[in-house]
Amino acid sequence: xxxxxxxxxxxxxxxxxxxxxxxxxxxxxxxxxxxxxxxxxxxxxxxxxxxxxxxxxxxxxxxxxxxxxxxxxxxxxxxxxxxxxxxxxxxxxxxxxxxxxxxxxxxxxxxxxxxxxxxxxxxxxxxxxxxxxxxxxxxxxxxxxxxxxxxxxxxxxxxxxxxxxxxxxxxxxxx
Amino acid sequence: xxxxxxxxxxxxxxxxxxxxxxxxxxxxxxxxxxxxxxxxxxxxxxxxxxxxxxxxxxxxxxxxxxxxxxxxxxxxxxxxxxxxxxxxxxxxxxxxxxxxxxxxxxxxxxxxxxxxxxxxxxxxxxxxxxxxxxxxxxxxxxxxxxxxxxxxxxxxxxxxxxxxxxxxxxxxxxxxxxxxxxxxxxxxxxxxxxxxxxxxxxxxxxxxxxxxxxxxxxxxxxxxxxxxxxxxxxxxxxxxxxx
Numbered sequence: 505x506x507x508x509x510x511x512x513x514x515x516x517x518x519x520x521x522x523x524x525x526x527x528x529x530x531x532x533x534x535x536x537x538x539x540x541x542x543x544x545x546x547x548x549x550x551x552x553x554x555x556x557x558x559x560x561x562x563x564x565x566x567x568x569x570x571x572x573x574x575x576x577x578x579x580x581x582x583x584x585x586x587x588x589x590x591x592x593x594x595x596x597x598x599x600x601x602x603x604x605x606x607x608x609x610x611x612x613x614x615x616x617x618x619x620x621x622x623x624x625x626x627x628x629x630x631x632x633x634x635x636x637x638x639x640x641x642x643x644x645x646x647x648x649x650x651x652x653x654x655x656x657x658x659x660x661x662x663x664x665x666x667x668x669x670x671x672x673x674x675x676x677x678x679x
Numbered sequence: 680x681x682x683x684x685x686x687x688x689x690x691x692x693x694x695x696x697x698x699x700x701x702x703x704x705x706x707x708x709x710x711x712x713x714x715x716x717x718x719x720x721x722x723x724x725x726x727x728x729x730x731x732x733x734x735x736x737x738x739x740x741x742x743x744x745x746x747x748x749x750x751x752x753x754x755x756x757x758x759x760x761x762x763x764x765x766x767x768x769x770x771x772x773x774x775x776x777x778x779x780x781x782x783x784x785x786x787x788x789x790x791x792x793x794x795x796x797x798x799x800x801x802x803x804x805x806x807x808x809x810x811x812x813x814x815x816x817x818x819x820x821x822x823x824x825x826x827x828x829x830x831x832x833x834x835x836x837x838x839x840x841x842x843x844x845x846x847x848x849x850x851x852x853x854x855x856x857x858x859x860x861x862x863x864x865x866x867x868x869x870x871x872x873x874x875x876x877x878x879x880x881x882x883x884x885x886x887x888x889x890x891x892x893x894x895x896x897x898x899x900x901x902x903x904x905x906x907x908x909x910x911x912x913x914x915x916x917x918x919x920x921x922x
Contacts, residue, residue, distance in 0.1 A: 617908075617912065618903075618908060619905070619908045619909075619912075621912060625909075625912055625913070625916065628916050629912075629915075629916045629919070632916050632917075632919040632920040633919060635920065636919050636920075636922045652896070652899060652900060652903065653899065653903045653907065653908055653911045654911040654912065654914075654915050655911075655912055655915045655916075657919075664919060666911075666914070666915035666918060668899055668903070668911065672892055672895060672896050672899070675891075675892055675895065676888050676889070676892045679884050679885070679887065679888030679891070679892075
């Protein structure tokens, strides 16, 4: 899907959330959905499987989100799947999170870690990144086991890599 | 003046001198005798002298007078005038005729002869010039042919020499190229051997690195418990704060 179409879907979904008065909740849940969607090949394959009827895939998504996501978020995800855009759900969710941060005048930092960051770590990391870049930073935490340990942060085109994976690569390159 | 124009009057005069009849021969003997008789004193006187000299018993004076008159008539009319010195009237008529003939010759003959001679001279000159031109052209052609022949020989020699030089150069170049090819092949072989050795060494190093890093990764993964992960994240946050 082209960037324009991704952006159009994201704006439409934000518009619906605004109409429902649930933008912040939807953005937070979309960040979690994006992280889960990007991290799980199995989940992407199940929701984008063209052999399954759209209604079945919608049912799967609603079952997964049921009780954990808001009604608005669940309905929007179901709408994307019914539209045949389930394969782009991760990108649409990312775009929604990024648009929300930009709307608030914040810079979105994608933080990849092998384990979840607790609230204190997220608050201290956001503060340190804001101080280092001079911008208001919002975090989007992505659980990525390939990082092994430590954290990789991407702000725009800038990457701050403190992962064990990269250190092992450097060790490999040193040979 | 041209020699022909000078010789022409003399030739005409000589022809007139030798071809003209003697003056005495041209006159009648009778008229001459009549004139002589008139000079003596007339026919009566002449007859009287003849009769006196032929009469029998004529005196010696009468006979001598008769002989003298006969001699005078004979010498004056019978004997021919001198072959060398003409009579005056002959000189006058002959000279006049000569002058008329000379004038005619000067007026019409000489120009005609002159024109003919000049035309002939011009034709001869033209022929000579043409012959000279033909000769010059032939000589030039001969020189040109000789020059071309010499040039052809020189070119042939030059081509042969050039071919020989090129053959030498080609031979030298081929030898140099062969040596260069051999050196290049040798160098390439050495390079390939070196590259293969480096590749093998790099592969070996890579394999060793993969083994070592793989082992290290497995060790790290086993040892990265929750506390270690937290510590790594805290260190990361602290390092960003120091930037």
